[in-house]
Amino acid sequence: MNISDELINNLQSLSKITLTDTEREKVKxxxxxxxxxxxxxxxxxTDGAELLSHILSPYSVFREDEVKPSVLAEELLSNAPETxxxxxxxxxxxx
Amino acid sequence: MDICNLTALExxxxxxxxELTPTDAVNGVIAAAEKKDxxxxxxxxxxxxQAYKLAKEVEKRIKNGExxxxxxxxxxxxxxxxxxxxxxxxxxxxxxxxxxxxxxxxVITKIKKAGMIPLGKLNMDEFAMGSSTESxxxxxxxxxxxxxxxxxxxxxxxxxxxxSGEGIIALxxxxxxxxxxxxxxxxxxxxxxxxxxxxxxxxxAFASSLDTVGTVAxxxxxxxxxxxxxxGKDDKDLTSKDTEKFSLSELENRSLKGVKxxxxxxxxxxxxxxxxxxxxxxxxxxxxxxxDVNEISMPILNYTVSAYYIIACAEASSNLAxxxxxxxxxxxxxxxxxxxxxxxSRSEGFGTEVKKRIMLGNFVLSEGFYDAYYGKALKxxxxxxxxxxxxxxxxxxxxxxxxxxTAYKTGECSNRxxxxxxDDIYTACVNxxxxxxxxxxxGFSEGGMPIGMQLIGKAFDERGLLSVGVxxxxxxxxxxxxxxxxx
Numbered sequence: 001m002n003i004s005d006e007l008i009n010n011l012q013s014l015s016k017i018t019l020t021d022t023e024r025e026k027v028k029x030x031x032x033x034x035x036x037x038x039x040x041x042x043x044x045x046t047d048g049a050e051l052l053s054h055i056l057s058p059y060s061v062f063r064e065d066e067v068k069p070s071v072l073a074e075e076l077l078s079n080a081p082e083t084x085x086x087x088x089x090x091x092x093x094x095x
Numbered sequence: 096m097d098i099c100n101l102t103a104l105e106x107x108x109x110x111x112x113x114e115l116t117p118t119d120a121v122n123g124v125i126a127a128a129e130k131k132d133x134x135x136x137x138x139x140x141x142x143x144x145q146a147y148k149l150a151k152e153v154e155k156r157i158k159n160g161e162x163x164x165x166x167x168x169x170x171x172x173x174x175x176x177x178x179x180x181x182x183x184x185x186x187x188x189x190x191x192x193x194x195x196x197x198x199x200x201x202v203i204t205k206i207k208k209a210g211m212i213p214l215g216k217l218n219m220d221e222f223a224m225g226s227s228t229e230s231x232x233x234x235x236x237x238x239x240x241x242x243x244x245x246x247x248x249x250x251x252x253x254x255x256x257x258x259s260g261e262g263i264i265a266l267x268x269x270x271x272x273x274x275x276x277x278x279x280x281x282x283x284x285x286x287x288x289x290x291x292x293x294x295x296x297x298x299x300a301f302a303s304s305l306d307t308v309g310t311v312a313x314x315x316x317x318x319x320x321x322x323x324x325x326x327g328k329d330d331k332d333l334t335s336k337d338t339e340k341f342s343l344s345e346l347e348n349r350s351l352k353g354v355k356x357x358x359x360x361x362x363x364x365x366x367x368x369x370x371x372x373x374x375x376x377x378x379x380x381x382x383x384x385x386x387d388v389n390e391i392s393m394p395i396l397n398y399t400v401s402a403y404y405i406i407a408c409a410e411a412s413s414n415l416a417x418x419x420x421x422x423x424x425x426x427x428x429x430x431x432x433x434x435x436x437x438x439x440s441r442s443e444g445f446g447t448e449v450k451k452r453i454m455l456g457n458f459v460l461s462e463g464f465y466d467a468y469y470g471k472a473l474k475x476x477x478x479x480x481x482x483x484x485x486x487x488x489x490x491x492x493x494x495x496x497x498x499x500x501t502a503y504k505t506g507e508c509s510n511r512x513x514x515x516x517x518d519d520i521y522t523a524c525v526n527x528x529x530x531x532x533x534x535x536x537x538g539f540s541e542g543g544m545p546i547g548m549q550l551i552g553k554a555f556d557e558r559g560l561l562s563v564g565v566x567x568x569x570x571x572x573x574x575x576x577x578x579x580x581x582x
Contacts, residue, residue, distance in 0.1 A: 015457050016434075017450050017453060019442075034404065040398065041402075041468075044398055055291075058334070079195060090436060093433040
């Protein structure tokens with residue numbers, strides 16, 4: 001498995017992460033080693049096998065539409081780096 | 096009396112009898128932590144105010160004649176990825192520096208209702224990703240048996256605290272072995288319960304289909320007592336289920352005559368001679384107690400590590416997408432746009448191991464690779480689950496090592512990432528199948544380091560597992576040994 005610079009750049013973009021030069025080298029080498037190891041999966045026949053997403057069969061749970069206490073808005077804002085008028089404030093995203 | 100020398104049930108008894116108060120218990124843990132934590136580095140934070148307040152409340156409740164649990168008044172340390180309202184909860188990451196959750200996790204609500212006192216947040220690998228606590232933003236927790244070695248991970252702080260006497264009992268989490276491996280490395284008892292038995296509401300997610308909240312304790316009886324408190328269906332976690340209630344007395348004096356225990360031979364591969372010797376000795380003990388112990392072949396387990404890392408990292412890449420600097424956690428000062436804010440906040444806040452796993456997760460989910468990696472891994476997960484189901488038609492429990500050897504030396508993991516990942520073969524297969532597993536000390540290496548084994552049970556058979564654990568610990572004393580050079 002070739003871990004090209006292009007692949008690393010693409011993965012950085014998908015992950016919204018930038019690696020430092022040192023990290024890049026380390027991550028590149030470790031991913032290469034790991035993906036090489038994972039080639040073991042190619043040798044395993046899984047035709048017809050089911051994809052198991054959930055161990056417990058998931059099902060929807062409903063409740064009556066009654067107003068119940070939740071978490072207060074002020075508490076939810078309490079960890080925000082910046083707020084304005086009861087909203088989370090962030091750098092401008094639209095011109 | 097050193098309060099931390101007591102088991103949780105012993106302390107609970109002394110509080111019930113009036114010999115000690117909950118405030119005495121809190122004072123005892125704080126004194127031990129203040130004395131020892133500079134050596135063992137078990138705690139990311141130890142906020143005392145809430146604990147003292149709760150202690151007084153519990154004293155009042157006892158005085159008013161309220162019937163509380165057998166662990167009422169007992170301080171419990173909490174792994175730093177479990178939310179406690181108003182208390183620092185950081186996942187040992189720069190990304191959550193200063194974060195104080197606005198709510199309690201359900202397990203915290205339950206332990207408070209039972210009269211227990213959450214005290215101290217325990218060190219861990221960053222976002223539970225690791226096997227040594229070395230990726231923690233405060234550095235690794237040291238092994239109480241040898242401080243040149245790590246406590247293990249990701250719940251290293253929990254295991255080290257309970258063995259070193261900095262704590263009495265702890266809540267921790269296990270996604271791929273993160274309770275069982277540090278318990279094995281430190282010589283304490285750990286329970287990874289069945290997926291769905293303990294609510295994950297308030298557990299900061301790593302891999303939501305694999306994460307479980309469990310216990311780290313001095314013995315199986317303490318484990319059972321805490322498990323009883325934290326388990327049960329929770330409306331706030333739609334993956335949680337009703338659980339069987341049982342009393343401690345139901346676990347005692349269980350005859351193991353005719354109990355069938357299987358050892359997956361694929362999990363005996365790669366273990367060191369000391370571990371092999373300890374497993375053999377545990378088998379002999381179980382046979383002497385009447386159990387039939389035989390090997391079983393489960394070849395699909397050889398694909399555990401690949402399937403686990405693909406699935407766990409895929410889920411992590413999704414779960415950790417929420418850390419964007421907007422609503423909580425670290426926000427960069429270097430941001431001239433929203434996009435830059437996301438990228439720089441995440442790049443500054445996360446450590447390298449976390450970044451690597453997020454990137455791997457995005458890789459296996461991306462176009463062109465999804466079927467070959469993620470789709471394939473989900474098929475392997477299904478086959479592993481079926482293999483365990485098949486095994487449990489012939490056996491009541493399965494027995495396996497927890498790791499290939501004893502605790503890693505500090506620094507050892509950084510140069511052998513794949514080697515360390517491969518050690519997860521023993522534990523991660525259980526998470527993929529959603530089954531319960533109890534890690535028990537079963538011996539020591541030639542060098543005096545603890546070695547543990549795990550007993551794997553059928554889904555929702557925590558009662559059976561714990562009763563075998565109690566029986567094993569009634570004729571062995573590995574769990575009761577303490578390091579000679581303990582501070």
